[in-house]
Amino acid sequence: MSLIHVKITPEAKSDTVEKKTDTSYMVNVREPAELNQANKKMLRLLAIYFEVPLSKVKIVTGHKQPSKIIEISEETLSM
Numbered sequence: 702m703s704l705i706h707v708k709i710t711p712e713a714k715s716d717t718v719e720k721k722t723d724t725s726y727m728v729n730v731r732e733p734a735e736l737n738q739a740n741k742k743m744l745r746l747l748a749i750y751f752e753v754p755l756s757k758v759k760i761v762t763g764h765k766q767p768s769k770i771i772e773i774s775e776e777t778l779s780m
Contacts, residue, residue, distance in 0.1 A: 703773045704761065707747070711739035711767075718750045740764065747771060 706725045713729035720726055728746060732738040740760060748755040751773055763769030 705771050705773065707743065707769045707771050709739060709743050709767050709769060716742065716746055718746050743769075744771075747773070 704724070708725075708727050710727070710729045711732060711734040713731060715729060716731055717729045718726060719728075726747075728743045730739050730742040730746065732742045744758045744760070745755060748758045751758070753773060757774040759772045759774070761770040761772050
């Protein structure tokens with residue numbers, strides 16, 4: 702299990718994941734921050750980025766904030 706800090710920007714021009722440090726990432730999503738759409742898209746992007754199933758990626762804190770702590774439940778992470 703790994704915890705990472707993520708800063709999300711909803712309604713961005715494109716969907717991107719950018720590594721800032723070993724445990725800090727910037728995620729841009731096109732979806733709005735309404736009805737949990739941006740969070741769902743962020744989780745999907747992180748699952749693809751770390752090459753883990755979506756079920757292994759969870760928001761620990763910051764559900765309604767742009768700054769979040771995310772748990773990746775996998776022994777080895779591909780970066």
